[in-house]
Amino acid sequence: MKIVIAVVSAVLLAAVAIGYTKLNAGPKATADSVKVTGQQLMVLSNGRLSTVNRQDPGGPRDITDQRCDRAYASGGTIACLRPVGALKAGELAVLDANLKEQRTIPLTGFPNRARVSKSGRMVAWTLFVDGHSYAANGFSTSAGILDTKTGTLVRSLEELTPDQATDTNYWGVTFADDDNRFYATMSTGGHRFLIEGDFAARTTKQLFDNVECPSLSPNGKRIAYKAAVDGDPQKGWRLSVLDLDTKKVTATAETRSVDDQPAWLDDHTIAYGMQRSDGVNDVWAVPADGTGTPSVLVPEANSPAPL
Amino acid sequence: MLGRRVLLPTLAAAVLTATTITVIASNSQAAATTFTPTADTYVDNSATSTNFGTSGQLGVDNSPIKRTFLKFNVTNVSGTVTSAKLRLHTDDVAGSQSSNGGTFRTLTDTAWSETGVTWNNQPAIDGATISTLGSVARNAWYEVDVTSQVSANGTFSFGITSTSSDGADYDSRESGTTAPQLVITTGTTTTTTTPPPSGDPVLVGAGDISNSGSGDSATAALLDNIQGTVFTAGDNVYDSGTTTEFNTYYNPTWGRHKARTKPSPGNHDYNTSGASGYFNYFGSVAGANGYYSYDLGNWHIVSLNSNISMAAGSAQEQWLRQDLAASTKPCTAAYWHHPLYTSGANHAPSTSTRPLFQALYDFNADLVITGHNHQYERFAPMNPTGGLDTARGIRSFVAGMGGASHYSFGTIQPNSEARNSDTYGVLKFTLHSNSFDWQFVPEAGKSYSDSGTTNCH
Incomplete structure (x- = not known):
């Protein structure tokens, strides 16, 4: 209840501040000219970089001209995987908080996942890549990492592990706070393993089976991910949380199949995209501890990132 | 020609849909179907990058400039469309009334999205003027005849603009019972025989x-x-x-x-x-x-x-x-x-x-x-x-x-x-x-x- 009152007050204040004088006593305001302020959540609104207020995520949203098929932001860095254009291949655009382009990297493939480390220094992406006939479902993925501080670019995590089997694929990178350690999924031989990597040492090690699209919690203790039902992606994925210390896996209350790399809103709440059958997405949120029920956080949006 | 404006003050908002259908169904020659928008929103030139798609309101104004966009998906209507009425309800809030209810036109663009439209990227309101509403009161229904624009199944977009600095505010689809409506009435007398199979490949x-x-x-x-x-x-x-x-x-x-x-x-x-x-x-x-x-x-x-x-x-x-x-x-x-x-x-x-x-x-x-x-x-x-x-x-x-x-x-x-x-x-x-x-x-x-x-x- 307090939150609701606070939001209404903010709306009224904003309206008054811009000199909107039509307001007087009434149960609600007339259609207003509110800019999104306060703590924000970045999302994509059908491919356009947008922000909503964390306290009113279903309310007005600011929509920019930046077009991304997948995006993430943290620490003043925005990673935007730009769409494949009619005359141009796709690319990773690294933007600052004011949407100023810092660097672009041409990429071949179809945008799938993006992530930025907490400090904003490390940027990772995953693309679908066509044309690898060995992949049973016709797909291959390519995941890379950019260190924006040093400029070190690993175009594909396969560079870190040159001796792997030819069916090895990587996807879904997430970073630890030290801007060096990272987690990702490595697929080979029909299994999808959680791996832990050391960027500076250029090494990776295999941790657990059946962990896809990991996302490290802000406190670094847990990994939210999608777990293939019965180990078979054809049966869909259960949004789950792995405690790195106890190795305990908790299935969240979201029982629908989730095909996304989740994002932590705080140490207790996970946000993720769910697609309707007509291709429109909604951002949902659910507690990380298996309690509660999922609910829509931002309608008609995907690719959430808390700012 | 002046726009047609019908005030329906006697209909209680909460039961309008049911009442309307009952009235029309009593005409033995016709059947009516009511559609609510699949998308509606407004844009505002004082917040050029803001989307208001989830708002409960739709604004039309000339200072700041606000334009309203509505989209309806008309399906499963058979027979000749004899009447199509666009109905909007003004919000029950001080200031929603206006001396100018806005000018209604169609849009060629039917692919815009409710949560994507802003002043900066708004679709062009490129159709001919259908109608202009004069004064609108607070908490009341208004109706615009769009029969010539909606003659068959399909997706239809409408835009509403205003030349007055005294804006009007309507209820959006998020508002529930006072959401905009498109009421399609079809004649039933001329389609009693099904055409024979065409034999086309x-x-x-x-x-x-x-x-x-x-x-x-x-x-x-x-x-x-x-x-x-x-x-x-x-x-x-x-x-x-x-x-x-x-x-x-x-x-x-x-x-x-x-x-x-x-x-x-x-x-x-x-x-x-x-x-x-x-x-x-x-x-x-x-x-x-x-x-x-x-x-x-x-x-x-x-x-x-x-x-x-x-x-x-x-x-x-x-x-x-x-x-x-x-x-x-x-x-x-x-x-x-x-x-x-x-x-x-x-x-x-x-x-x-x-x-x-x-x-x-x-x-x-x-x-x-x-x-x-x-x-x-x-x-x-x-x-x-x-x-x-x-x-x-x-x-x-x-x-x-x-x-x-x-x-x-x-x-x-x-x-x-x-x-x-x-x-x-x-x-x-x-x-x-x-x-x-x-x-x-x-x-x-x-x-x-x-x-x-x-x-x-």
Whole structure:
């Protein structure tokens, strides 16, 4: 209840501040000219970089001209995987908080996942890549990492592990706070393993089976991910949380199949995209501890990132 | 002519829908259907990058400038539309009233999204003026006659602007019982006899069809009850295009209709070198190089091969231009595997197919069917660079729902008009002498549907 009152007050204040004088006593305001302020959540609104207020995520949203098929932001860095254009291949655009382009990297493939480390220094992406006939479902993925501080670019995590089997694929990178350690999924031989990597040492090690699209919690203790039902992606994925210390896996209350790399809103709440059958997405949120029920956080949006 | 304005002060807002339907239904000659918007929002030039799609209100004003956008999807209306009324309710809040209720016009653009429209990217309100409302009071219903704009099933967009600095505020679809309405009334007297079957040829099929799962069995069962020529939009079998896969997966299902099938090959068919499994299975009907043409009634049909060169000047592109030049049919359709237009999340648009689309456009073709992304998607008629082209554009479909799993959608592309990613099915075209009907026929137990008609040009 307090939150609701606070939001209404903010709306009224904003309206008054811009000199909107039509307001007087009434149960609600007339259609207003509110800019999104306060703590924000970045999302994509059908491919356009947008922000909503964390306290009113279903309310007005600011929509920019930046077009991304997948995006993430943290620490003043925005990673935007730009769409494949009619005359141009796709690319990773690294933007600052004011949407100023810092660097672009041409990429071949179809945008799938993006992530930025907490400090904003490390940027990772995953693309679908066509044309690898060995992949049973016709797909291959390519995941890379950019260190924006040093400029070190690993175009594909396969560079870190040159001796792997030819069916090895990587996807879904997430970073630890030290801007060096990272987690990702490595697929080979029909299994999808959680791996832990050391960027500076250029090494990776295999941790657990059946962990896809990991996302490290802000406190670094847990990994939210999608777990293939019965180990078979054809049966869909259960949004789950792995405690790195106890190795305990908790299935969240979201029982629908989730095909996304989740994002932590705080140490207790996970946000993720769910697609309707007509291709429109909604951002949902659910507690990380298996309690509660999922609910829509931002309608008609995907690719959430808390700012 | 002055706009028509009807104030309905005696109708209680909460029961308006029921009351309206009851009143109209008492007229024995007519039936009424009420639609609420599939999208509504407004834009504001004092917050040029802000979207208000989830707001409970719709503003029209000239200071700051606010414009309202409404979209309705009219479906399952049969018979002649005798009346179409757009109804809006002013908000129950001080300041919602105005001396100017706004000017109503139509929009060509029906692909805008409720949560994407801002002042900066608003669609053009490019239609003729329908009506202008004068004074509107707080908490009341108003009605605009849009009969001449809404004559059949389809998607309709309306825009409302105001020349007054005294703005009006209406309730949006989020407000519930006072949401905008489009009330369609149809006459029932003139359509008592169903026209006899036209006898026009049918082209029916899909792409991305047969694997070890059961989706291909479900879609083959649909074909059992649909006459006509069967097309395939590639990826006839998974994963490797082998003769064994054709014999094991395809032949017991879609193979029941092999004698009336005109196939095209996909990348999975080409996972066997030279697509030899595909060519051996279908034989000479598949064409020496995987492309060929035939006629059905008033239509010329071309099956193309998007797994070999399609470049301008290539053998296939040159053959296509010669083939189209030689055709005397007024309507033309083509199909192949890789889509030029798709919103799928797994395969990007295949721009290498553009020279084929260009040749078809140059020769005034009407219809293109593809697959590759495992889903259904329908686009408005477009030119070869993706622009909406209602004069000469080609309507295109992705019909990758033939049975081999489903994929997600990515960013929804411009001019995408219908999509589904959870239902297997076949796409049925009835090829009339100067138009075509399309119909998505869903697998048993599913209800997704999409149908319509487009004229040849």
